[in-house]
Amino acid sequence: MPPKSLCASPENGSRLMQDTIGTLPLVGRALGRIEDRQLLSGTATFLDDIPIPGALHVAYVRSNVAHGTITAMDTRAARELTGVRAVITADDLDHVPPLVTPVANAANPPRHLLAKGVVRYVGEPIVAVVATSRYVAEDAAALVAVDIDPLPVVCTLAESLDPSKPVLHAGAGIDSNVLFDRVLESGDPDSAFQRAAHVIERTFRHSRVAPVPMETRGAAATIVEDELVLWASSQFPHALKETVSDLLGVEKVRVKCPDIGGGFGLKSLASPEEILVAWAAMYLNEPVKWVEDRSENLIASAHARDMEVSVRVAADHDGVLLAMEVDALCNTGAYSVHPITHTLEAAGVLSMTPGPYRLAHYRARARAMATNTCPAGPYRGVGLPVATLVHERVMDILADELGFSAVEIRRRNLITSDELPYLTATSQKYDSGDYVASLEAAAEMIGYDSFPSEQRAARSSGTLLGLGFATYVEWTGNNSKLFKQRGMTALKGWDSCQLDLDQDGRVSVWTSSPSIGQGTATTYAQVLADATGIAIDDIDIVQSDTGTGEVDGNGTGSSRSASVTSGAIILAGTELKSRLIEDAAALLDVPADELQIVDSEVSEHAGHERSIDVRILAGKADPGRYNIGRTFEADDVLYSYATHACRVSVDSETGEVDILQYVVAEDCGRVINPLIVEGQTKGALAQGIAAALYESFHYDEAGQPQTGSFMDYLVPTACELPRVTIRHLEIPAPNGILGAKGVGEGGTIAAGAAIANAVSNALASEHNTLPLRPEVLQGHARAIFENLH
Incomplete structure (x- = not known):
């Protein structure tokens, strides 16, 4: 739990929201991003830029076999190479326990920092070489000889269920490759199916993808006096600190975040490679640094999705949903990832496949399966892109079967604003919110009423046009209750901030939520300026550092920065304002309730007869007077939603999909900064489009990666992405301290479903697997024109 001294009571949070909402002059303004100058001018400091004199460098020897027993290892040539300081194997780490991620009601396979006896995926680290330069470390790593006797490979979902295949973690007492198996049931699905007028059954598939942030993973460790200082490109610095401390038995650990070049969920993990860097620095008593290359990032960091979902749906004559049955299989790879766990995506699909639709009768089973592939971790949307693909393809399939339009079938099933709050199955x-309003707005923006005639005219002239919708709802600002519900007991539901007003009148702000490029420096500065009255130019948002005050918390993820971390900032800012006014009242001999703070000046409400600059107050204050920390955890999860719609054309000769128009009608509650919101929506949308049309990570039958570079793993550029029109519905969240909900993941969640629906509409055929491959679409496109002739 968060420190009690820092917590806000629900009553205080509610009162603050009521007191401040509507009086915050900067929230809602499209202020320019204050963090961009250093990023665009090349003066930012990323992990690889940190000056660490004398730092040694790490290179990893990784398994080139998907599954096998290590029978011999020869490190002599590597040790003898000039410049090599250490060659570390699992035998050197006997006193370091394996990484075990606690998961409620699921198997918890151990993961050694370096493979011990058995390798379970291509890319698993076996040996760490530490040398005076990266070049020497790489050369030495190439001299290490590792003999591996291959074992049978379990690579696919079907193989993981095959009883003739080996159990990958049998040595840990785990008797199945099913690491997580959960069933949810609500209502009476059997009775609902019996009385249904229409029943459809389909299977939906989403291929494996990789997050590929622009900056790869990295860590650098050094000993400062008696403290282990770990610089890390991390979204969850406090979780990483605790993991290093627990695993290595070190009491004093400090994790500092530099600028971070993207994370997308990948950098929320505490990886074996990062922890080993910390161990090596302690072992050698010298600074040690590791930055992975792109090939390592692609094959050995963490992947996502790789899911197959079978669905059975019942509807009445009017197209109203009656019941749904779901069986979801998730390829979770060789190990659980810490602290997120291997339940993340499977549990997300289990909980969110009903989507924004009215549904009383539901039965679902979700399983996470161990295979000899790179471990699967969080990636923007975590489970919801697959859940949305399922429920939105189901809507279109039902519409086609019953003869309704795509809009009409949704109108009949969407939860209405009058029904909110709504407890799902x-x-x-x-x-x-208003889910129906988002649908209607998107339909109007995309020109839905005129599209059928345009589509017919285009087809008669040889052009295949399609239009697709996707309406979704997502959880944001997740709290402890939801994390525990999903079995993720290692995650915190709160976040913190620390403020320090110095004698120059500048406020430094540290939070538990590092910036990973989403514009939080701008957002946090706006929120604090509104809460305190201090000029936004006098506020410095400093990158996260676990050694700062009592800051602790979950970290950046689950779209929580605007609702949870900002909540902590509002609480701390409100206290800072109160102390400033209290001190000014004493100096000015004016009642506190007659004072205000505007642009860093404390003055009387009815004019400026008596006033005092915040700088003067800061100079007169006792040490620590204006150093304040606060923690915030939301009582309720906040649910953002949107409807995406797009028009596409499909080339009949090549099967290439061209997105002609893309619109979004979204509601993330109160919009703190429209530029930030639109940037997050468009950035997420780019990754959603990438997974829908381009990106797919493949293994062959032996578990060998087939997409180990950007020559094979196709990442779109700006040239392949469409212009996007966004409309904000902006209905403030009544239970949020600021009225804002999360927005960072929605574009990724909806894009795949919207594009799959548009392409299916263009080709008059069902396409239920992502990505949509041109060679598959080509055959359907040609068949249309062959039938016409």
Whole structure:
């Protein structure tokens, strides 16, 4: 739990929200991003830029076999190479326990920092070489000889269920490759299916993808006096600190974040490679640094999705959903990832497949399967892109079968604003908004009414046009209750901030949520300026550092920065304002309730007869007077939603999909900064489009990666992405301290489903697997024109 001294009571949070909402002059303004100058001018400091004199460098020897027993290892040539300081194997780490991620009601396979006896995926680290330069470390790593006797490979979901295949973690007492198996049931699905007028059954598939942030993973460790200082490109610095401390038995650990070049969920993990860097620095008593290359990032960091979902759906004559049955299989790779766990995506699909639709009768099973592939971790949207693909393809399939339009079938099933708050069949309490309004707005923006005639005219002239919708709802600002519900007991539901007003009148702000490029420096500065009255130019948002004050918390993820971390900032800012006014009242001999703070000046409400600059107050204050920390955890999860719609054309000769128009009607509650919101929506949308049309990570039958570079793993550029029109519905969240909900993942969640629906509409055929491959679409496109002739 968060420190009690820093917590806000629900009553205080609610009162603050009521007191401040509507009086915050900067929130809602499209202020320019204050962090961009250093990023665009090349003066930012990323992990690889940190000046660490005398730092040694690490290179990893990784398995080139998907599954096998290590029978011999020869490190002599590597040790003898000039410049090599250490060659580390699992035998050197006997006193370091394996990484075990606690998961409620699931198997917890151990993961050694370096493979011990058995390798379970291509890319698993076996040996760490430490040398005076990266070049020497790489050369020495190439001299290490590792003999591996291959074992049978379990690579696919089907193989993981095959009883003739080996159990990958049998040595740990785990008797199955099913690491997580959960069933949810609500209502009476059997009875609903019996009375249904229409029943459809389909299977939906989403291929494996990789997050590929622009900056790869990295860590650098050094000993400062008696403290282990770990610089890390991390979204979850406090979780990483605790993991290093627990695993290595070190009491004093400090994790510092430099600028971070993207994370997308990948950098929320505490990886074996980062922990080993910390161990090596302690072992050698010298600074040690590791930055992975792109090939390592692609094959050995963490992947996502790789899911197959079978669905059975019942509807009545009017197209109203009656019941749904779901069986979801998730390829979670060789190990659980810490602290997120291997349940993340499977549990997300289990809970969110009903989507924004009214549904009383639901039965679902979700399983996470161990295979000889790179471990699967969080990636923007975590489970919801697959859940949305399922429920939105189901909507279009039902519409086609019953003869309704794509808009009409949704109108008949969407939860209405009058029904909110709404408790779903999976116990999600959707809070506020207007899902139908988002659908209608998107339909109007995309020109839905005129599209059928345009589509017919285009087809007669040889052009295949399609239009698709996707409406979704997502959880944001997840709290402890939701994390525990999903079995993720190692995650915190709160976040913190620390403020320090110095004698120059500048406020430094540290939070538990590092910036990973999403514009939080701008957002946090706006929120604090509104809460305190201090000029935004006098506020410095400093990158996260676990050694700062009592800051602790979950970190950047689950779209929580605007609702949870900002909540902590509001609490701390409100206290800072109160102390400033209290001190000014004493100096000015004016009652506190007659004072205000505007642009860093404390003055009387009815004019400026008596006033005092915040700088003067800061100079007169006792040490620590204006150093304040606060923690915030939301009582309720906040549910953002949107409808995406797009027009596409499909080339009949090549099967290439061209996105002609893309619109979004979204509601993330109160919009703190429209530029930030639109940037997050468009950035997420780019990754959603990438997974829908381009990106797919493949293994062959022996578990060998087939997409180990950007020559094979196709990442789109700006040239392949469409212009996007966004409309904000902006219905403030009644249960949020600021009225804002999360927005960072929505574009990724909806894009795949919208594009799959548009392409299916263009080709008059079902396409239920992502990505949509041109060679598959080509055959359907040609068949249309062959039939016409």
